[in-house]
Amino acid sequence: MRLARVRALIIIGTLALVATATAGWAILNDSQADLGGCAADKIPVDLEMPDPKLVEVRVYNGTNEPGLGEQVKGDLEEYGYKVVKVGNKKREDLKGSAEVRYGPKAVGAGHVLSAYFLDSSRAFDPERNDAIVDVIIGSGFRQVNTESEKVQSLGEIGRPTAPMGTCAVNA
Incomplete structure (x- = not known):
């Protein structure tokens, strides 16, 4: 060479x-x-959209119309959700059909549940330590969406995303 x-x-x-x-x-x-961890200043959140039978829900009637909480409970249980409480929570300012509230352990579950309510809003509470999702029925409520309407709604709103100040630990 x-x-x-x-x-x-x-x-x-x-x-x-x-x-x-x-x-x-x-x-x-x-x-x-993304090497699989959260920065120290971020709150880890669960974006997994779980099977309905694994999701615990509290339903609150935020309107003056009696019986809405029980009606929504029946519909959600028919779809496989575990409703652990039904109550009243007056919300004169809630004009949409529902407000869905959840903490870091239930971001994915809250996202899916919001798809059952037309014109619903979502409220993330970083201080919550449970995986229970609260649904507060508003004055704009007419009915819980069917499964096919929920799937269509999820197609429109897409997959859940991590709220500001958080990071996804699974998706």
Whole structure:
């Protein structure tokens, strides 16, 4: 082998080694890479959309119309949800069909439940420690969406996303 050819192979080998080391360093030090953990200042949230039988729900009637809480309870139980409480919670300011409230352990479940209510709002409470989802029925409530309407609504609103100040631990 000629000296020029040996020198060329050494130079190409060295360049390949430097390029590989540089690429590896860049990947490991990428600040945008998700390596599976949350930063210390972020709250971990569960974005998994669980099976309905694993979701506990509290239903509150926020209107003056009696019996709405029990009606919604029956509909949600028919779809497989576990309603653990029905009560009243006066909300004169709630004009939509419902407000769905949840904490970090129930972001995905709250997202899915909101799809059962036309014109619903969602309220994330980072201080909650339970996985229970609260549904407060508002004055705009007419009925709980059917399963096919829920699927269509989920298609429109998409998958759940981590609220501001949080990070997803699974999705």
